[in-house]
Amino acid sequence: MRRKISLKPITLFLLLITFVSYGKDEGEQGEHKTDKKTEVKEYIQHHLKDSYDFGLYSYTNDSGELKHVGFPLPVILWDNGLKIFSSSKFHHGEEVAEVGGSYYKVHHSKIYKVDGPNGEIIEDENHHALNEKPLDFSITKNVSLIILVFAMMFFMFSKMAKSYKKNNGVPTGMGRLLEPIVLYVRDEIARPNIGEKHYKRYMSYLLTVFFFVWIVNLFGLTPIGMNVTNNIAVTLCLALITYLITTFSGNKNYWKHIFWMPGVPWPMKIILAPIELLGTFIKPFALMIRLYANITAGHVVLMSIIGMIFLFQNWLGSGLSFLLAFVLAILELLVAALQAYIFTVLSALYFGMAVEEHDHEEGH
Amino acid sequence: MGKLFEDFSLGLFFWQAILFIALILLLKKFAWKPILDSVNEREEGIKNALDSAEKAKLEMQNLQADNQKLLKEARAERESMLKEARDIKNKMIEDAKGEAQDQANKMISQAQAAIESEKKAAMAELKNHVAGLSLEIAEKVVRTELSNKNKQLELVETMLGEKSLNEA
């Protein structure tokens, strides 16, 4: 009891100090703060974008030079022939790379063709580059992570499969951890949503997409800062595969429900057909946007709050920001799994709709 | 929306599509199929084991019921045997009793018959005796009468008085 009372004046004192120091910041370091603000903003924007080299971190050395630590990745371009070169030629986007008589420059994490060794990117009034863009199949940072996850998953699950054979149908090691998750996907996602009769056909896709999205999301939370799922190209690819599987496994009943909804008067049928048809596109589209937006939003919020730790020039604000960032990071761990789950559940649901056989009761 | 299309990277899409489809196919062959097959097999095994356990339990129950039935039957048999034995015993006792009764009756009736015949014999003897006596008396009376009338009368009188007393 005594302790509690004695804490009060200390807290008050600390609060006073905070206000004082806050006031000081406003006066003396106002300019410095806006500087930092833009720096944080740029850093976040940079983080959200793909890059051509695998940068681990960067720092400014004593002589004021910006140093990057990391390693270069291969750039593969199709521009009147295949062109492969190391991304170190760009010097982290600061220089023009000359390959086989053509000049390329990185602008906003995209490669553009420029006229000469000193060529510049020409922008229109909306800051859209007007330069020609070569077809770009580079192994970027994100592609390298996809390859890493590919290798990891293949290693993990093929090892798990082998351990079943060695140990008479009981997994060992990592398999013990992974088996319940695999069974969860089968028993809680595939079976109830697709149905006992057809679920086996879709298990491979559902399991792969679940673990892929989950692992990639978790990698996005590591300090290496690679976030594959906040690229619309990746989520589009996943959603497109779901859409294609749904469309190609759709049976008579499924198409009938789209084009000639049973159990409604015929004028309604004509109105419903285009809506239902549109729905088949909107569903995977929402799937794509949902994953992309959730991960992007999570990263932006988390990084902004981490940035606030550096923006606050006093320890209370920074401490609170740190606490908030910590809680948010844990929340993001949950979101990483949840988004993988939702993507898989909704995919399974769409497959289930496509293969559903019995007719609904009238009045549906 | 425009920003989305601007961000779209064909290269990333290309690599993602190729790698992801390859991953699905590879994992299907090397991981998912063996894993799910083994899990299915295991589950099937467990289900079979459970089924057989259930079956064994049922059999056990049947056996127990059989045993119960046998026991019941045995008990019933014992009961009936006991009852039979008791019946036999009772009957034997009854028979013995009856026979004894008969025997007794027979003996009694024999005794009675013997008594009767003895009695009859005695009576007959008595009658003979009485007849003899009567003859004697009559002889005496007749003799006395022939000598003394008064004495004769007196004699008859006393003799008759005795007789009647004896007769009664």
Add this chain to the structure above:
Amino acid sequence: MEIPAIVGAGLVVIGAGIGIGRIGGSAMDAIARQPEATGKIQTAMLIAAALIEGIGFAALFAV
């Protein structure tokens, strides 16, 4: 006077938030009433929430 698009997007997000909140609340009620149907209710809840979420995202990215 022109209303900026971001305001519209904000309105849509408010609507979506209310909608998802109601879905979640109703699902909780339903689960409390019938705990044995939890799985089915959760699936239905997720689907409905996902559809509304889609509208919200569409509004956000249309800006």
